[in-house]
Amino acid sequence: MAENGSKKIRLGMVGGGTGAFIGYVHRVASRIDGDYDLVAGALSSRPDVARESGRNIGLAEDRIYTDYAEMARAEAARPDGIQAVSIVTPNHMHFGPAKAFLEAGIHVICDKPITSTLADARALAEIKPKNGAKFLLTHNYTGYPLIRQAREMIESGRLGKIRVIQAEYPQDWLTEATSDDNKQASWRTDPARSGAGGAIGDIGTHAYNLLRFVTGLTTEAVSADLTSFVPGRQLDDNVHILLRFEGGARGMLWASQVAVGSENGLQLRIYGEKGGLEWRQDNPNYMWFTEFGKPKQLLTRGGAISGNAASTMNVRIPSGHPEGYLEAFATLYSQFAEVIRGGGADYDGLLPTLRDGIEGMEFITASVKSSQNDGKWTKFSDV
Template identity: 60%
Template sequence: MRRLRLGMVGGGEGAFIGAVHRMAARLDGRWELVAGNLSSTPDKAARSAEAIGLARSYGSFEEMAREEAAQEDGIDAVSIVTPNHIHVPVAKAFLAAGIHVICDKPLTTDLETAQAFAAECAGYDAQFFLTHNYTGSPLVRQARQMVSEGMLGNIRLVHAEYLQDWLSRPADPENVQAAWRTDPARTGGAGAIGDIGTHAYNLACFVMGETASQLAADLQSFVGGREVDDNANILLRFGSGSRGSIFASQVATGTENGLKLRIHGDKGGLFWAQENPNELIFTPMGGVEQRITRGGAGAMSAAEAVTRIPAGHPEGYLEAFGTLYREIADHLSGADSAGLETVPGIAEAVAGMAFIDACQRSSKADAAWCDLTS
């Protein structure tokens, strides 16, 4: 199989997630980064490209889409790692040019834009992927398989949370990361719910195999002057009868990237935490708690399929992220028909925006229950 050619929009100087995408893409040797428009500021774009030794640098994403589509060795796919409000325009440009899109989450600033984009997507040959990276973790895959195969029975409760504390104080304007994440113009108004709440919600739904039907959300902006939410306490209801919650916070002092998932069914319970992703705690009803390890005796096929190294040698954040890149490569190369089942795409992108939208509507209505419509 030939190595696929990758482009990148965003991810220049001072960015975090762009570098992550580049490492993730490199890990399994399936992609070669060859082109980019790493910043919307042409100077910075050129400087950033040089700093990472990028062969082809463009001053705008429109030019990049046009030029790459025209080249014989043009990129196969583009990674979009800009602030949220730019995702959709960039995605459209590349999809229209026949170039596949790998987009960071959340998809965009509002549900309406998302729905319109989703409708357009159906008309493109090129495909759209969304990097809800935690779903690439082997034991998240296993949790999904266990639920799907009925090992937990009927799911009664699902509690997901994503707690950080890095925005506990007013954001430093020099901090590029913090600046755009607390700017309603660039996020679409969502703070914690968009940046990390969508991850927690996506994780819960990925493992449950079901999206929520209703939620009640109590959003806060604890830090004075902040214009987006920095904390969200959310209750969930699912059509199947399951109940649950999402906590998303960027002011939970003492936490780092505390993404955790707990599921309780009438046949068993599960616990997984991304900060220690190599173990999955499973307790069959009435039985003894088991610590299933990635690569260990209790690992099932869905986990094994995305495991690189033996049990006891930790894989981490980049490995899970890299798994999405590998599966996308496999899928685009025609090597693996399973890719589309596990890699999030347009449906998950819209579901995430529906979650944000419902949170905002509910919170304005004093945490009244709101339907999630997508």
């Protein structure tokens, strides 16, 4: 049983075999609140690795698959078949599995970005899921309690009309050229597997989704400068993007994987007519709030000045004890479990959807087009 007494959801996984970082993260996140039981998987496109990986995590032999399409057919036909599947493959292998499992009536939990091309993302939206199968996109940073606190504060007018948004996500792990031996790097720098965007698709979409989730603003256009600093690299490793929003707000987004000394520096700063917010992912249990003309206030996860249910519903331990990356992932998993069980009305607008995934691909595509045209302002409707 799950921690809340509900029956566990039978989960499958596509991708995420031995040595895959994000597959391990998804498996841990699915277990934190006890909502899922991983019972099947097609964990690699290489049959030997798929079988070895399945055995390593304890899957039954008859539920270790070497092909996702076979897995979708077989599991849909079983009386004890999986109810949901996690897709944790490289970007170019998101569309096929998502389509197969949705059409089989199996709920889909997909890592971001939703697909490797905007055309595939839009095609996915045209699919008619069998039996009302649902879709979750794991923009996990939206699961942090203080990010939801920030969203509530902006919705309630605490900051006034939003004027300026600054989002950044610097890393340094791709500062040098990489070899094919580095699996995590090789597919992310390969247009055939990653898609049109490098750093912008890998981490820029996280920063963009986060600012949209928190502010609720609608993007009008982007002006982008995408750069590949490492000689021979085919995709961007550094991006600077200006954003215009409906209502007059302006934004700046920087994402880099060649920022030496930066490990995982996602941060968000939002300024309105009446106040400002500052939050960093490397210290996610704290957020600064400043009302104009008053001293800064330090808001804490689960603290006395937290807001309503959206920011506290998945606070698992008392304030002062740190929660982080895995718990934010787990929040999406546990809340999606309630949606699968037929509830989850309280999570409307809080869980990233297929529509968010399409917008992420519009953001990538418009930014690439803008950069190719020397930073020309480009609307999503133009891509």
